[in-house]
Amino acid sequence: MEKEIPKTYTASDWEEQLYAKWEESGFFNPDTCIEKGVTEKDAPPFSIVLPPPNVTGTLHTGSACMLAIEDLIVRYHRMKGDRTLWIPGTDHSAIATQAKVERLLLEEEGKTRHDFSREAFLERVQKFAADNQERILYQVRKLGASVDWSRLAFTLDEKRALAVRTAFKKMYEDGIIYRGERIVNWDPKLQTTVSDDEVDHREEHSPLYYLQYGPFVISTARPETKFGDKYVVVHPADERYQAYTDGQQIKLEWINGPVTATVIKDEVIDPTFGTGAMTITPWHDATDFDIATRHHLDWEPIISEAGLLLPVAGEFAGMPISEAREKIVRKLETKGLLVKTDDTYLHNIAINSRGGGIIEPQIKKQWWISVNKEFEREGKIVTLKSLMQQAVHSKEITIIPERFEKTYFHWIDNLRDWCISRQIWYGHRIPVWYRGEETYCGIEAPAGDGWEQDPDTLDTWFSSGLWTFSTLGWPAHSQASVAGRPGPENDFANYHPTTLIESGYDILFFWMARMILMTEYFFGKAPFKTIYLHGLVRDEDGRKMSKSLDNIIDPLDVIAKHGTDALRLALVLGSTPGNDLRLSDEKITAMRNLVNKLWNIGRYISQQETDSGEQEKTKSDADYWILSRLQNTTSEVTRLLENYQLSLAAETLRDFTWNQFADWYVEVHKVEKNDTVLHHVFITLLKLWHPFMPFVTEALWETFGHQTKNLLMVERWPTDQDSKIHSSFQIVIGLIQDIRSIKAFYRIDPVTKLNLTVHKNSQKMIQNCAVLFKHLARIENIHFSEEIPLHTVLAQSETLQVFIELDGVIDFATEKKRLEKEITTKEKYIASLETKLSNQNFLERAKPDIIAAEKEKLSDVQEQIKNFTKHLASLSS
RNA sequence: GCACGCUUAGCUCAGUUGGUUAGAGCACCUCGUUUACACCGAGGGGGUCCAAGGUUCGAGUCCUUGAGCGUGCACCA
Numbered sequence A: 001m002e003k004e005i006p007k008t009y010t011a012s013d014w015e016e017q018l019y020a021k022w023e024e025s026g027f028f029n030p031d032t033c034i035e036k037g038v039t040e041k042d043a044p045p046f047s048i049v050l051p052p053p054n055v056t057g058t059l060h061t062g063s064a065c066m067l068a069i070e071d072l073i074v075r076y077h078r079m080k081g082d083r084t085l086w087i088p089g090t091d092h093s094a095i096a097t098q099a100k101v102e103r104l105l106l107e108e109e110g111k112t113r114h115d116f117s118r119e120a121f122l123e124r125v126q127k128f129a130a131d132n133q134e135r136i137l138y139q140v141r142k143l144g145a146s147v148d149w150s151r152l153a154f155t156l157d158e159k160r161a162l163a164v165r166t167a168f169k170k171m172y173e174d175g176i177i178y179r180g181e182r183i184v185n186w187d188p189k190l191q192t193t194v195s196d197d198e199v200d201h202r203e204e205h206s207p208l209y210y211l212q213y214g215p216f217v218i219s220t221a222r223p224e225t226k227f228g229d230k231y232v233v234v235h236p237a238d239e240r241y242q243a244y245t246d247g248q249q250i251k252l253e254w255i256n257g258p259v260t261a262t263v264i265k266d267e268v269i270d271p272t273f274g275t276g277a278m279t280i281t282p283w284h285d286a287t288d289f290d291i292a293t294r295h296h297l298d299w300e301p302i303i304s305e306a307g308l309l310l311p312v313a314g315e316f317a318g319m320p321i322s323e324a325r326e327k328i329v330r331k332l333e334t335k336g337l338l339v340k341t342d343d344t345y346l347h348n349i350a351i352n353s354r355g356g357g358i359i360e361p362q363i364k365k366q367w368w369i370s371v372n373k374e375f376e377r378e379g380k381i382v383t384l385k386s387l388m389q390q391a392v393h394s395k396e397i398t399i400i401p402e403r404f405e406k407t408y409f410h411w412i413d414n415l416r417d418w419c420i421s422r423q424i425w426y427g428h429r430i431p432v433w434y435r436g437e438e439t440y441c442g443i444e445a446p447a448g449d450g451w452e453q454d455p456d457t458l459d460t461w462f463s464s465g466l467w468t469f470s471t472l473g474w475p476a477h478s479q480a481s482v483a484g485r486p487g488p489e490n491d492f493a494n495y496h497p498t499t500l501i502e503s504g505y506d507i508l509f510f511w512m513a514r515m516i517l518m519t520e521y522f523f524g525k526a527p528f529k530t531i532y533l534h535g536l537v538r539d540e541d542g543r544k545m546s547k548s549l550d551n552i553i554d555p556l557d558v559i560a561k562h563g564t565d566a567l568r569l570a571l572v573l574g575s576t577p578g579n580d581l582r583l584s585d586e587k588i589t590a591m592r593n594l595v596n597k598l599w600n601i602g603r604y605i606s607q608q609e610t611d612s613g614e615q616e617k618t619k620s621d622a623d624y625w626i627l628s629r630l631q632n633t634t635s636e637v638t639r640l641l642e643n644y645q646l647s648l649a650a651e652t653l654r655d656f657t658w659n660q661f662a663d664w665y666v667e668v669h670k671v672e673k674n675d676t677v678l679h680h681v682f683i684t685l686l687k688l689w690h691p692f693m694p695f696v697t698e699a700l701w702e703t704f705g706h707q708t709k710n711l712l713m714v715e716r717w718p719t720d721q722d723s724k725i726h727s728s729f730q731i732v733i734g735l736i737q738d739i740r741s742i743k744a745f746y747r748i749d750p751v752t753k754l755n756l757t758v759h760k761n762s763q764k765m766i767q768n769c770a771v772l773f774k775h776l777a778r779i780e781n782i783h784f785s786e787e788i789p790l791h792t793v794l795a796q797s798e799t800l801q802v803f804i805e806l807d808g809v810i811d812f813a814t815e816k817k818r819l820e821k822e823i824t825t826k827e828k829y830i831a832s833l834e835t836k837l838s839n840q841n842f843l844e845r846a847k848p849d850i851i852a853a854e855k856e857k858l859s860d861v862q863e864q865i866k867n868f869t870k871h872l873a874s875l876s877s
Numbered sequence B: 001g002c003a004c005g006c007u008u009a010g011c012u013c014a015g016u017u018g019g020u021u022a023g024a025g026c027a028c029c030u031c032g033u034u035u036a037c038a039c040c041g042a043g044g045g046g047g048u049c050c051a052a053g054g055u056u057c058g059a060g061u062c063c064u065u066g067a068g069c070g071u072g073c074a075c076c077a
Helices: A015-025 A030-035 A061-080 A094-109 A118-142 A158-173 A286-295 A311-316 A321-334 A384-393 A404-413 A460-465 A488-495 A505-523 A555-562 A564-572 A585-606 A621-642 A646-672 A675-689 A694-705 A729-745 A760-767 A770-777 A812-838 A840-845 A848-876
Strands: A045-049 A083-087 A177-187 A192-194 A199-205 A208-213 A216-220 A231-234 A249-254 A257-265 A277-279 A338-342 A346-352 A360-369 A375-377 A380-382 A398-400 A432-435 A438-441 A498-504 A528-534 A754-759 A779-785 A792-797 A800-805
Touching (some): A015 A118, A045 A061, A061 A083, A061 A498, A061 A528, A061 A555, A061 A646, A083 A488, A158 A177, A208 A321, A216 A231, A216 A277, A231 A286, A311 A321, A380 A384, A384 A505, A398 A404, A404 A505, A460 A505, A498 A505, A555 A585, A564 A694, A585 A646, A585 A694, A621 A646, A621 A675, A621 A729, A646 A675, A729 A760, A729 A770, A729 A800, A754 A760, A754 A792, A770 A779, A812 A840, A812 A848
Parallel strands (some): A045 A498, A498 A528, A754 A779
Antiparallel strands (some): A177 A192, A177 A360, A199 A346, A208 A216, A208 A338, A249 A257, A375 A380, A432 A438
């Protein structure tokens, strides 16, 4: 090669142009692969959707982890010859995006959304989303993701809007979606409801007040909600309150004057908490709401949606909660109603996890998906809950790691109806119109005058729940799509249901569960076969990355410094599904070194004279050895990838690349010069590595592969031949290592060449590779003899023995000690093997191959110890 | 409260039907610039696999209990 190849691989010199080449080739699109003959028309499909990143977010290490894993799997399947489709997209993330834009408007222009018309505000949000989308998609490219850009989707685009409205309409007509007045999680800050799953809990100390409520003492952490309380609830079996009967009315003095309280007996009360008596505020507490519903009690609002006290609070009306609480407590105190205050009380406050405020439960009329409504499915009565359970229970879906199945079932057990309406503006509008008493649900607005559309929008996860099929042409093309025909209009038939979904375990409920719900409901099947959950990426101290800790690792910084391949490997190697992983500089550096190692193997190969006219050389022991190792590696890596054991696959490859190929075979090649084998192993290795480190392998392929014009990306995945190759070279390696070790032990300069004698019994094995052996072990002369010279040092590997001539160089007293120590170690081992093999139970119950292996071990060690002993004796003579 | 996970070499972690004398990377020690690579090479030290019981011929791996750390869900008057 004329081209000067740099000693180190500089990722930034390659990555951009390589990605451009891949993209231009069209091979990210399975239709192009079929068209160009890379993939068979009837090859098995492999489809996966990219978990759509938040359109206004930035790519974090978690997304990088996701992209690394998915691209790895996708590239493997594409090379394997599967019809591989990976659909990219972004999510409008309704609340998160709107909240962000609102914050920016306030900061930059001092305006709120109410300073705009709904349309004008949405225009601003859409512009912001569009601008940001470009950035996030650029980042996806930087990671090397081989997604089919021609099928790019957005959860809020036209096609998805049609899917959303179609889905809503069907569920509405089936009565699965209903409108109902129930208690909801209300965020006073963002002025919207959120679902149960979007609520985070934070522990907080707040005073627990004990208040005199007529003859009862009740406790509360929220005195500001107590104005309307006219029910006092006790456990029916609580003896302290036996004197009071259910429904009994009691007149008593309360915050703003006399009230009539009614006694309610309900088993939900925990008699051991506080005094065992409590008053209820059904409008602002879910448990209270349940009690009120059960006993048909009245309810009224105390706090407005803006978080201010209502007229029922009398003199406190109009105050925000924070201000009112203290004043109310003071008034209760002066009235003598405050019994005591417990300052040690710890309770959870609910927060909107989407950057919102403290949740204030309210009763509101909202849209819901009923998860418990029974309906008929193939002659059976089912519910959405049971369908979701069945999908995993029947193993139609496998979750990796398996333990998340339990978490999933537990979540479903606690699942309540899903509140899907939001009061924010950004999102899919609820496709329902009202006119007087009439309600209309449809894809389009109804004909006629006077119809008003529901102002609410849908929970962003409603549209995400449809993602696996809304991206595959449903509903526009799903009916007419034909399996086996190319083109996006046939995607539904070709690729639905998808093969795999991959994401962090933190969105198992938000997203996976909802996709299962939707797909099971609409199609009676699961949206994917396998769920692969990766862990959270943490900093090197194991902390979650966050802005406040200032410990965020930006994937783009890592890429700029060490390259995408190094980053991807750092996220894949040494990590297991479902377990968090720590990302450290050391780890990324180590991976960069691995990338560079492969690069330098390529560099070595490029410097060899490739004499194409030369006849293929006869294969040596070492050649057979590396070929058999390659074969093992190929089959092992393939097996591991099929089982989604990505880290082990990478580790297997690293071991082969570095410890077998680079450390031994490249050194062999310097002597034996078998270019054909060297090249073959390297080329195969590039293919095997490609899914893990796509850039450097493609770069090497381009530079050194040159026997084909194709991109490595669409080369065929290597298969292992059936023929088993045998080679004794591994034993020679062991011998060389033993010789080196002996040299180091005696502090002999490694460069020093030694002479040795080989017993006739081992002659053949050494002679087969004599030149090579001499070079690698630094041997000057080899004598073959039945007579072993006196005063030598024994080096052995399995049955192979050589005698190093070191008379006059070393102290044989030391050598005796060394041998004695070796013998002692081995004797211990023999003892443990003998114990095992003399155990009748072991012989009767262990599998025969295990017993045979143990016996072989024993005889091997016995042989070695015999050699040592014999040699020790010769030293003494 | 219910559930799940982690605890293996100084550090970070692998170890998938229980079966080589328990592994890797980094770090450490000794030696080395041999023309692929010092982002390197050769050699080496280092572990009662959290504890205690149990099942088994055999346990890092399975069961029970406990400890420490972490996570999810529920409750929270």
